[in-house]
Structures are given as C-alpha cells and as structure tokens.
Amino acid sequence: MTETETPFIVVGVDGSEQSIKAMRWAIEHAQLLDARVRIVGAWDIPGTIYLTPSHVEADYYRDASQAFDAAILEGLKGLDAHGVLVEKELIEGSPSKALHDAARGALSLVIGSHGRGSSFPGMHLGSTASYCVNHAPCPVVLIRESTT
Template identity: 30%
Template structure:
C-alpha cells in the first residue's frame, strides 16, 4: 500500500500554497493526497487564521476549510486521489500521529506581522522538529499560489552527522522524480588558529579542509543510483549561509535532522532551524534515528 502525502491545512493562504505544492508532488510520486485539518488549530494561531478567512475567531468551520482545500487541489491536478479528514485535536499532536503513516508531511510557512513569508509558524516548526517522516515546509512564494518547479535543481546539505545519509537518499529520490540534477553541498571552514603560525605553506590548512569536504561529498553520494545527474560543490563558510544562498535558485532544499530516543523538545539542529525560517524555496527536513 502506498503511503499518502499529507498536508496540514488551516485555511490560511500559506497552507493553501502548501496544498498547491503538495498536489504537484503527489502527482510526481503517484501517491494519494490527504488533507488534514486539526480543529483545535485556532488555539495556536486562531486570531491570525480568523483574520485571513474574514471570520470571527470562534467561528472557523472545519468542513469549509477542508472543502476549500480539496477543491483547490482538484482544480490543480484532477488525476490525484484526494481525501480529507477533520481531527478534533491540537494540530501538532494530530500531524505527528498522521505522519507515522505518511510518505511525507507538507506544511505552510506562516508569517508574523510585517515579516510575512520570513518567520515560521509555531505548528510548522514543532512538526518539523519532531516528526518521524520527512516534513516539507513550503517557503519562497510571495504571491497566492505555489508555482510548479521551474529552476530544475534539488539541493541537499551534507553534514558530518549520520542524518546526512537519510537526507541524501530523500534528495536523490526527489531529483529522480523531477528528472532534474541534484546538487550536494558541503560547507567547510578553516579555524583561525590553523591559518597563523602554521608550519605548512600558506593556504595549506584551507586546502586540507576543502579536500576533506570533497571526500565527505563523495562518500555521501557513493550509493546514489545511476540515472540521476549529480553535482558536488564545496563552499567555504558557515553551513547556514551556504545553504541559504543555494536556496535562492533551487526547487527544494533538503537537510537532515537527527532524532534521539529519550530526548525531549525540538530536535532540529541550528542549520535546519535557520533554513526553515529563512530559505527562499521549500525545505524538506528528513529525520534519522540515532
């Protein structure tokens, strides 16, 4: 049985753009699309939601929310099987549970005041930081629709930790389904103490760090299947800045997140947290158990 792609909807424009993106993704994957509305969402973001919809905060009809989302999805892609579900639960709990039987969860990026499209909403952040399946947060669209992928590139950030392997596998699959190149990026930095008073020739420490970064990329992509066009790129600088720069002309940015049993709270890491807030394209957070 094919696991569905699940979208968390709340009636806001960011969540509707997530529906647009998700129905295109479901068509690519050949999987059903399931639209989930947790009816206690307003406990988190009720005032903003009601304002978006033009309704009193205590009157957000759940059926109208999922019906509008389903109609929008059908108009965009008639061949995708679409189902809806209203859950009388808080959204984080409902979506985390739904994610246990999903190929991925898709969320919208909710803005705040004058910084709309910049900061991430509390529900999206909490789900991305705790879900058992990949979570895709749809960012980067400043109008009222999510455009089809046109840049022709998937980017994956490759780090030191084991979660890189899960992220790379997911990114390879996404690039293969889209029939676009995959760019694997590895950031590197040369510590300041290695650049002064070093016995090697000037520039030698930096060269060694760059070579190690290239070796890490080769190892991460060693098992990539044939048929996917692969590009490796090392870049000097912080991983956060390198990946944010790469997101400017990518269709999807993929990063890993390690989940540790027994550890509570958000399990994202600084790089994933940053790109979720500021990336210029949709971001996929791929979990891997330690």
Template identity: 35%
Template sequence: MSDAAAVQAPRIVVGVDGSEPSKGALQWAVRQAELTGEAVVAVIAWDFPRNWTGLAPPGYPSFDWEDDARKILTETVDQSTRPDHPAEIHTRVVQGHPASVLLNEAKDAVLVVVGNRGRGGFTEALLGSVGQHLTHHATCPVLIVRGSLPR
C-alpha cells in the same frame, strides 16, 4: 557525479556533512529527483576554525580543509546512492558557514533538503542550527530528514 558550478534549474539542493542524517537527506533528495527529473546538487560547506592562524608548528603536517570536505562529500555520495540511480547528481564544495552557503545555493532551487542535525556538538537536539536557520530564511521549500533511509 560532477561539479555543479553551472547547474541552473530545476534542482534540489541537499546539504551534506557526512553525518547519518545528511546521508538520509541525500538519499531522500535522490529518490525525489528520480521521480521529478530534477538534478540534485549535493553541497558541503567548509571554513577555517575560529582559532585558525594558518600557521602550523614545525614538522606538523599541513591540512587542506577544502580537500577534506571534498573527500567527505565524495564518500557520502558514494555510500548513500545506488550506482544505477537515474538521478543527475552534481557536487559543490563551498567555503563558508553551512547555513549561509545552503541559503545561497538554494536561491533558485525547487527544494533544499538537510538532515535534522549534523556534526555539531548538540547531538541530543531534535533540529540542528543549520536546519532551523533554513526553515526561517530559505526562499524555497525546506525538507528536514531524520536519520537514514533503507537503500
């Protein structure tokens, strides 16, 4: 697993947020990459909360949003893939809204893969806002994965 700053094409971009559907999306993308020989770029987006001032009360530990996102991404890749998989997996941690980040990352990709919903508040929704946005605006094919796959 390596950082994907310079990965060009062909590649499959997969959105990861640590949720079960995103783990399923990563598993699907890795299996597809094993069949096609494409690289997988696992992407997690992070941003400051809307009410974030950047100031913490005295004695309150500071929080590193980017580092937390990197940990979630690393753990998800480790938990969702076999150690002996032949696919080339790269990771990207990018600041911004998930839909915008994934659209940008998938500009020249052969495919973008996401779970049917992420960690948002509408857990009963059949399709999350990021997946819906991608299906309307992505310039490459979009695959929405529902749930996790058996390893």
C-alpha cells in the same frame, strides 16, 4: 530543456547519517520530478589556524573535500539514480549561508534535522536546520532520524 532550465533540488551533506538519508531522499524525489540534484557541503577554517601554522588552508580544504566525497559515495551505494543529474559543490563558509545561497531558484532544499558538524573539520551543521527552515528561499524538507 537545458541544464540551466532543468529544475533542481539542493541537499546539504555533512557526512552524518541523516544527511546521507537526505541525499538519498533528494535523488529519489528528483527522479519523480525529472529534476537534477545539487549536493552541497560547506567547510570553514577554524580560528585556531593562525595559532598552528602546521595546517594551512589547502590542508583543511583537502580534508573537507575527501570527507565530502566519501559521504557522497556512501550515500550513492545501492541507490538507483538512473536519469538523475547529480552535481556536487563544496563551499568555503558557514553551512547555513552556503545552503541558503545554493537554494536560490531550487524546487526544495533537503537537509537532515540534525547534522554532525564534527564530521568535517570546521563544519557545524547542527543549527543549520533551524536557520534553513526560517530563512531558505524555497520550501525545506527535513529528514528526521528514524524511530523504527
């Protein structure tokens, strides 16, 4: 089976605790299904960039990329991801659209029920769960905050 034929799970990561839990769940679940995992993040340039020329698009991308990579590394700590191909993709644009588009053809889309949009510059994942539940092209798994 080639990579393009291998079933995959998409997981949204914004650096919040719930998104880290969602990533870990997706990887553990992918092991059971012999699937690969696509970790997707999104970033956007705030409208105020045009008022403050000190920050350019490359700066926002760099900051978002560093935060995205740090979140992934944090989520992988102590996790046995043996046998799971993990891919990452940081997309410019809204998290809702990025996850919707990335989930085409996926076995499932895994997200935290509440994100932390302020963890990356320009990211707003708080309302993304609602959008994905209503519009995703595949089943959606919501990882809730632990009550224990």
